[in-house]
Amino acid sequence: MKIATYNVNGVNGRLPVLLRWLKEAKPDVVCLQELKAPQEKFPLEAINEAGYQAIWHGQKSWNGVAILSAGAELKEVRRDLPGDAEDLQSRYIEAIVNDMVIGCLYLPNGNPYPGPKFDYKLGWFKRFSEHAKKLLDKGVPAILTGDFNVMPTEKDVYKPERWINDALFREEVREAYKLLVDQGWTDAIRKLYPEETIYTFWDYFRNAYGRDAGLRIDHFLLSPQIEKRLIGAGVNREVRGWEKTSDHAPVWIEIK
DNA sequence: ATGCCCCCGTGCCGGGGA
Numbered sequence: 001m002k003i004a005t006y007n008v009n010g011v012n013g014r015l016p017v018l019l020r021w022l023k024e025a026k027p028d029v030v031c032l033q034e035l036k037a038p039q040e041k042f043p044l045e046a047i048n049e050a051g052y053q054a055i056w057h058g059q060k061s062w063n064g065v066a067i068l069s070a071g072a073e074l075k076e077v078r079r080d081l082p083g084d085a086e087d088l089q090s091r092y093i094e095a096i097v098n099d100m101v102i103g104c105l106y107l108p109n110g111n112p113y114p115g116p117k118f119d120y121k122l123g124w125f126k127r128f129s130e131h132a133k134k135l136l137d138k139g140v141p142a143i144l145t146g147d148f149n150v151m152p153t154e155k156d157v158y159k160p161e162r163w164i165n166d167a168l169f170r171e172e173v174r175e176a177y178k179l180l181v182d183q184g185w186t187d188a189i190r191k192l193y194p195e196e197t198i199y200t201f202w203d204y205f206r207n208a209y210g211r212d213a214g215l216r217i218d219h220f221l222l223s224p225q226i227e228k229r230l231i232g233a234g235v236n237r238e239v240r241g242w243e244k245t246s247d248h249a250p251v252w253i254e255i256k
Numbered sequence: 257a258t259g260c261c262c263c264c265g266t267g268c269c270g271g272g273g274a
Contacts, residue, residue: 009262009263009273010262010263010264012264013262013263013264014263034263034273036263036264037264060264060265061263061264061265061271061272062263062264062271062272062273109272109273109274110274111272111273111274149274163274166274167274168274201274203260203261203273203274204260204261204262204273205259205260205261205274206259206260206261207260208261215274217274244262246262246263247261247262247263247273247274
């Protein structure tokens, strides 16, 4: 079973790229982020025609997350991150698919540092970690995946020294990611490829993709039951080279 | 220190992204 995550950077502007990738990669379950579309403008018909059912939580202009499933039933659990009724940003949606919890997240960017957006990022991270801990404590097979907006280590940045004070790499944020993983999650890409340089995002600026000046910020965190079933993982980096493409590439795992 | 590129919309500029 193949599960993928893809920050599409506008689900309607990216629809041809998304449909082509679905057809070529044939993932069973897909988590999407940055829909940048209100609830009623999600392209459900095209996605149904591609063979997927979907649940999503849209928002005008920004954010927005979705979960797609090809065959297996998709049972929505929640469409918001618990812990702050005033937080109206669409950044989390969770479903049960094949008896697994699938959490699809779009963690706040947090720039500029310092400032209120950075504080919001740390607050969101804390709420997310509390929710993640509850999932582990329940002992259910779970996958948390999406755009974490964190490069976990220096290996995950083309030039770490340039990113020290960026909200994606600040020590507080890396520490928050480490604390989350240390609850008992496994970073799927690093489990299979501990030393490789692997990126999931390349800026539109400065020919970043051509220079391979990338970041690894889209992650798969697996609960112990899923980690035992992990048989493959990778990045469809060629998709980043397509016309009218997102600045992120799809990331996938295969479990037995 | 900033723009580069690209998305979206109370749209032809500005905010946000990372």
